[in-house]
Amino acid sequence: MTDPFFNRREFIKLASVGSAALACPGMLAGCSTTPPMDTAMPETPFFEWYDLDRSTLSGLLSELTSRGADIAEIFGQYTRATSISYEDGIINRARSVVDHGVGMRVVVGDQTGYAFTEDLTLPSMLQAARTASTIAHGSAAGAVAPFQVASTANYYPLDQPWSAVGIERKLPLIERVAQQAARLDPAVEKVLIGWVDEEEEVLIADIEGRIFTDTRPMTRLSCTVIARRDGQRQSSSSNIAARHGLAWYTPERLDFVAKQAVERTMALFEARRPPAGEMPLVLAAGASGILLHEAIGHGMEADFNRKGISIYADKIGQPIAPPFVTIVDDGTQPHERGALNVDDEGTPCQRTVLVSNGILTSYMHDKISARHYGVESTGSGRRQSFRHAPLPRMRSTYMENGPHTKEEIITSVRRGILAETFTNGQVQIGAGDFTFYIKNGWLIEDGRLTAPVKDCNIIGNGPEVLRNVTMVADDRTMDTGGWTCGKSGQMVPVSLGLPTVLVSRITVGGENA
Amino acid sequence: MHEELLNRAADAVTLAQQAGADAAWATASRRRSVEFSFRDDRLEKVQEAVSRSLGLQLYVAGRYSTHTTTDLVPERLERFIREAVAMTRAIQVDPYRQITDPALFEGRSDLDLDLVDPRLEQLDNSTREEWCRQMVEAGRQHERVISVTSSISSGHGIVVDASSNGFTGTAEGTAIWLSTGVTLQDEGERRPEGAMWAGGRHLEGLPLPREIGSKALSEAVRRLGATTGPTQVATLVVDPRAAGGLLGHLLRPASAALIHQGRSFWADAAHRPLASERLDLTDNPLLVRGLASRRYDGEGIAARVLPIVQAGRVANLYVDTYYGRKTGMAPTTGGSSNLVVTLGERSCDELIAAVGRGIYVTSWLGGNSDTTTGDFSLGFRGHAIENGAVGAPLGEMNVSGNLVELFSNLVEVGNDPWPYSSYLTPTLVFENVQFSGT
Numbered sequence: 001m002t003d004p005f006f007n008r009r010e011f012i013k014l015a016s017v018g019s020a021a022l023a024c025p026g027m028l029a030g031c032s033t034t035p036p037m038d039t040a041m042p043e044t045p046f047f048e049w050y051d052l053d054r055s056t057l058s059g060l061l062s063e064l065t066s067r068g069a070d071i072a073e074i075f076g077q078y079t080r081a082t083s084i085s086y087e088d089g090i091i092n093r094a095r096s097v098v099d100h101g102v103g104m105r106v107v108v109g110d111q112t113g114y115a116f117t118e119d120l121t122l123p124s125m126l127q128a129a130r131t132a133s134t135i136a137h138g139s140a141a142g143a144v145a146p147f148q149v150a151s152t153a154n155y156y157p158l159d160q161p162w163s164a165v166g167i168e169r170k171l172p173l174i175e176r177v178a179q180q181a182a183r184l185d186p187a188v189e190k191v192l193i194g195w196v197d198e199e200e201e202v203l204i205a206d207i208e209g210r211i212f213t214d215t216r217p218m219t220r221l222s223c224t225v226i227a228r229r230d231g232q233r234q235s236s237s238s239n240i241a242a243r244h245g246l247a248w249y250t251p252e253r254l255d256f257v258a259k260q261a262v263e264r265t266m267a268l269f270e271a272r273r274p275p276a277g278e279m280p281l282v283l284a285a286g287a288s289g290i291l292l293h294e295a296i297g298h299g300m301e302a303d304f305n306r307k308g309i310s311i312y313a314d315k316i317g318q319p320i321a322p323p324f325v326t327i328v329d330d331g332t333q334p335h336e337r338g339a340l341n342v343d344d345e346g347t348p349c350q351r352t353v354l355v356s357n358g359i360l361t362s363y364m365h366d367k368i369s370a371r372h373y374g375v376e377s378t379g380s381g382r383r384q385s386f387r388h389a390p391l392p393r394m395r396s397t398y399m400e401n402g403p404h405t406k407e408e409i410i411t412s413v414r415r416g417i418l419a420e421t422f423t424n425g426q427v428q429i430g431a432g433d434f435t436f437y438i439k440n441g442w443l444i445e446d447g448r449l450t451a452p453v454k455d456c457n458i459i460g461n462g463p464e465v466l467r468n469v470t471m472v473a474d475d476r477t478m479d480t481g482g483w484t485c486g487k488s489g490q491m492v493p494v495s496l497g498l499p500t501v502l503v504s505r506i507t508v509g510g511e512n513a
Numbered sequence: 514m515h516e517e518l519l520n521r522a523a524d525a526v527t528l529a530q531q532a533g534a535d536a537a538w539a540t541a542s543r544r545r546s547v548e549f550s551f552r553d554d555r556l557e558k559v560q561e562a563v564s565r566s567l568g569l570q571l572y573v574a575g576r577y578s579t580h581t582t583t584d585l586v587p588e589r590l591e592r593f594i595r596e597a598v599a600m601t602r603a604i605q606v607d608p609y610r611q612i613t614d615p616a617l618f619e620g621r622s623d624l625d626l627d628l629v630d631p632r633l634e635q636l637d638n639s640t641r642e643e644w645c646r647q648m649v650e651a652g653r654q655h656e657r658v659i660s661v662t663s664s665i666s667s668g669h670g671i672v673v674d675a676s677s678n679g680f681t682g683t684a685e686g687t688a689i690w691l692s693t694g695v696t697l698q699d700e701g702e703r704r705p706e707g708a709m710w711a712g713g714r715h716l717e718g719l720p721l722p723r724e725i726g727s728k729a730l731s732e733a734v735r736r737l738g739a740t741t742g743p744t745q746v747a748t749l750v751v752d753p754r755a756a757g758g759l760l761g762h763l764l765r766p767a768s769a770a771l772i773h774q775g776r777s778f779w780a781d782a783a784h785r786p787l788a789s790e791r792l793d794l795t796d797n798p799l800l801v802r803g804l805a806s807r808r809y810d811g812e813g814i815a816a817r818v819l820p821i822v823q824a825g826r827v828a829n830l831y832v833d834t835y836y837g838r839k840t841g842m843a844p845t846t847g848g849s850s851n852l853v854v855t856l857g858e859r860s861c862d863e864l865i866a867a868v869g870r871g872i873y874v875t876s877w878l879g880g881n882s883d884t885t886t887g888d889f890s891l892g893f894r895g896h897a898i899e900n901g902a903v904g905a906p907l908g909e910m911n912v913s914g915n916l917v918e919l920f921s922n923l924v925e926v927g928n929d930p931w932p933y934s935s936y937l938t939p940t941l942v943f944e945n946v947q948f949s950g951t
Contacts, residue, residue: 082600087774088839090605096597098582114560118583131561167603189775226775226885235776235885273888276913276949277744307552308659309696311704389558426879426892430659430696430704431736433908435879435892457880457890457911463702507741509880509890509911509949 052076052102054147056122057205061144063129064104068138069207071107071367073346074129076100076203077386080163086174086193094167103386104132107368110306111135114389145209152341152348155334156243158217162197165246170195173249177223180258185227185266192224194239204346212346217243218337218493220482221254223261227269234268236421236439237261241337241482241493248335264421267440271454274443274510280416281458281503282409282444287422287479289496291503292327292397294425294434295462296320298487300329300354300362301380301392302369304429311432311463312360320360321466324402327355329364331379331395337482338396338495345381345390352378354397355466366392384490391488398497402472406500409471411447417508418442418449419458432462457509465503473500514671515683518543521567521585522675528591529571529677532598536612536677538813540568544670549638551645552662553653559638573598575606609838612678613812617834617844621682621815622799626806628686630715633667636689641665644722648693651726655734657697659704663726666690680813688714688804691722693729699737707733711933714802718932732875735896739906742897742950748871749912749946750864750898753929757852757936758877759891760794763787763916764849766884767821769836778887778917782827788920793855794822796831796846803851805935810846819845821852825920852936857926861940864927866901872910872948873898880911887916911949919943 057074065072083095102125103116113135115128174193181191200216222239238260242248283291296312304310312320321327331340331349340349345367353361365373366381369392382393410418418441425436437457442449478497485494522539529537548560567590569580578601582593648663667689674682690712696704709728711719720728751759766777779787798807798816808816812834820828832840833847865873873896880891890913897904920943927940 084604090607092577092605092607092610094578094600094604096578096580096593096600098584098593100584111556112558112560114558116562116564118565119585128562135556135559167600171603192774228775233775233885235774235883268886273890273913276911276947278951307662309704309706311702313704387562387564389560423881424879428706428878430706431739431908432703433878433892433894435911437879437881437890455881455883455886455888455890456913457892459878459892459909459911461703461909507909507911507949507951509892509913511913511947512744512746 060129065141067133067136069106069141073206075103079200081198084195101386104129106132108136116386147209147211150210150212155339158245162199177254177258184262187227187229189228190226194222196220206346212342214341223257225261225265227265236264239482240480243335267452271452274453274456276510276512280413281506282418283501284420285475285477285500289498290422290425290436294427295465297394297397298427302363302365303392306369306372309430315360319358321358323358325358326400329397336396336495337493343379343381344383347377347379349379364392382492388490396495401474401476401499404471404473406473409502413444416444435459460506468504470504471502475499518673522673526677528594532595534571534573536572538570538676540674542672546668548666549641550664571601573601576601576604577610617814627802628714630687633687647722648726651723652693652695652730659696661695663693693726695729695733697733705736736906739908741909742907744950748868749943750873751941752875753931756938756941757934762882769832769840773836773840776885786825788825789923790824791923792825795820795853797853798850800851805850856928860929869901871898
């Protein structure tokens with residue numbers, strides 16, 4: 001059972017090697033610059049294997065809405081994943097997962113009935129539909145419109161699906177990363193590699209008679225290094241993830257992962273704990289987007305605002321940051337880990353501007369909050385799997401470029417910290433307090449990077465920190481790490497990005513000698 | 514149901530052997546769950562489901578793999594297992610990976626762990642709704658309330674294991690959790706939250722719904738007006754609810770896996786104490802009604818009471834069969850069950866009174882630790898301790914240091930274990946701790 005304590009404590013965590021997380025990455029094919037294109041309705045196992053044809057769907061929806069419904073849908077999912085691990089010089093473990101099922105949801109007003117089944121026989125599915133329907137107490141919602149298959153963009157086309165790639169083609173890639181990491185520094189003692197590829201087929205049939213299908217690939221590769229020098233050990237890791245296929249893993253990309261893991265580990269031998277207390281914080285371009293995810297992203301998910309419990313409730317249209325700050329949550333970036341063709345309620349994804357030139361412009365909406373606010377869903381209704389009802393969630397969250405440069409920002413700091421790599425973060429939605437953990441960074445003294453620092457938690461208040469974003473550079477970078485966001489016990493893949501940013505004042509969890 | 518699951522597991526072992534596996538271990542499970550959530554004046558969500566899955570561990574020509582599926586249609590399951598065996602052949606021979614020695618199955622306790630509450634089967638939905646309503650009503654009794662949410666979730670699960678070398682086992686349990694969250698409007702823009710939750714294997718012994726709602730409200734009320742305190746070195750008092758999280762950081766590297774990989778600061782503990790003499794930790798899988806109680810672990814090793822830390826020194830590690838072979842250590846168990854802390858004499862209030870001045874931490878916010886070095890940095894919420902009493906609320910602060918140094922400065926352990934977790938942790942008091950604030 002999940003700890004109910006976490007229900008309102010949103011956190012983001014970088015999945016680590018050996019993680020037992022069921023959420024698996026998929027794979028890549030082709031090049032990452034392939035433009036999105038329209039596709040015809042893909043074949044899905046729901047039609048081929050489960051006889052989930054139009055008349056079955058229609059019968060299930062009738063049962064589901066037999067006591068009334070404002071929103072209702074059937075969410076079918078078939079996921080196939082492969083994981084591989086490398087330890088002590090060999091590929092020592094493989095894992096395969098098949099997970100399938102159907103979730104049924106009925107919403108009346110702001111009340112939700114939900115049920116799911118992994119037994120895809122008609123009696124079991126009908127039983128689930130009946131169970132979900134009991135939230136409603138009215139009369140039948142009326143006939144479902146004839147089903148039409150809706151087309152969507154394809155932000156993650158692959159040359160070859162992961163299901164067509166045998167394990168023997170993956171092993172040499174894993175071994176290359178391990179061998180590369182081992183030879184980069186004589187201090188490297190051990191190398192651990194984790195690989196995941198995954199393909200998720202979904203089918204969404206809603207009360208308006210639309211059928212959406214989506215094939216969602218994901219892949220993740222991580223490298224953990226243990227090094228020993230002068231009797232002391234250090235360990236760190238690197239990972240990359242995307243909605244890509246096998247061809248994404250070029251030799252250059254594999255070598256980059258190995259190099260980054262070794263560099264991060266070796267830096268720890270020199271690094272010290274930073275001083276404790278309030279000081280300026282420079283966020284390096286890329287993974288520092290964790291700041292946006294925690295400081296504003298969760299607070300802009302519309303469910304928390306609809307309920308009045310977010311610190312950003314009632315702030316639409318108000319200035320919340322300097323005018324050079326624009327913050328976006330985007331499901332449409334090709335092959336990004338956070339990209340989605342269609343969200344898990346059947347709304348095509350979009351680019352949603354949360355903050356435009358410092359003004360709060362839009363929350364992230366699912367269908368329930370869109371009805372509440374009288375707006376269109378932003379395509380932000382996501383769920384971990386068919387076992388969960390959807391919630392407003394982030395996809396890929398980043399800040400647009402600003403007017404400054406990285407050099408200007410660093411030279412402006414008399415004494416502070418530059419943050420480069422991160423492991424995890426968390427936020428309290430109502431109080432606005434958020435944290436993120438810096439694994440590697442630098443001490444800045446008189447405008448210069450003087451010494452590496454490590455292992456410090458940063459804590460601040462979302463609205464205060466946004467007001468204190470005093471400089472934004474022109475070097476926005478999307479992080480390629482495999483970030484997974486947790487909310488109400490549901491984990492979903494997300495992406496992060498940021499240009500170099502200066503926060504003028506924040507509390508650093510260091511140690512004063 | 515037990516028999517159906519046992520047959521499913523045994524059939525999967527047979528299929529794996531027919532497909533070419535030398536040895537196999539199957540786990541078949543079924544779980545029924547019901548979740549109710551309630552907000553302000555009405556039900557927000559009702560979710561019910563029956564869930565099932567089949568897990569397999571395969572040993573094929575000296576190689577090892579694991580698999581899980583929820584697709585149990587016979588012809589597709591057979592194909593899944595055939596493909597799983599073929600996939601295993603593609604990886605490398607690992608001489609350290611062998612199915613559990615049956616000698617480790619011996620000595621399984623026949624104690625009745627009492628993990629199933631028959632009353633939970635009879636709990637009807639109108640009672641769940643009424644309890645949710647009572648929690649919310651108790652949580653609303655304040656003029657600053659914005660919103661109150663409550664939830665009740667309960668489940669009943671059965672997990673059956675069968676192996677090709679003679680293991681069979683059935684684990685069955687129920688659990689129920691109640692929780693309330695209260696959000697208040699503070700001066701200015703902040704909307705502080707308070708939460709209370711309780712749960713267990715049985716309904717008996719849980720607080721009344723009204724008590725949970727009232728406690729959540731009082732937690733929220735005492736967050737009103739929180740400020741950031743000064744950067745300082747001070748005495749730290751950790752509430753029983755938060756102590757489990759801190760011990761979790763200390764215990765993360767306590768496995769043979771991390772010792773073997775060189776990623777554990779426990780490796781040095783053979784030569785020096787890990788903590789002050791005040792710390793005694795025991796892993797007890799055989800607690801009656803324990804949230805993490807079990808008669809055998811995931812590898813079938815018969816469960817035993819295992820001292821982990823005695824008077825601040827490492828007594829045992831979590832050693833599974835794989836890393837046991839790699840390190841030469843005798844297997845104990847692959848992972849923690851219920852963690853029992855040897856208690857002290859005084860309650861949290863008495864300890865705060867004795868400390869006089871310091872910082873009282875009620876919950877953590879983010880942060881992390883390094884298993885290799887023990888360095889940690891954690892965000893927290895709490896209160897100043899002034900004149901021996903709980904004072905002004907504090908937020909936006911961190912506590913940082915090294916876990917071995919921190920636990921070496923453990924000066925007192927409370928008599929008040931938190932009952933609603935598998936980590937039964939009491940109040941902990943540490944001296945000379947670095948806090949970061951303004």
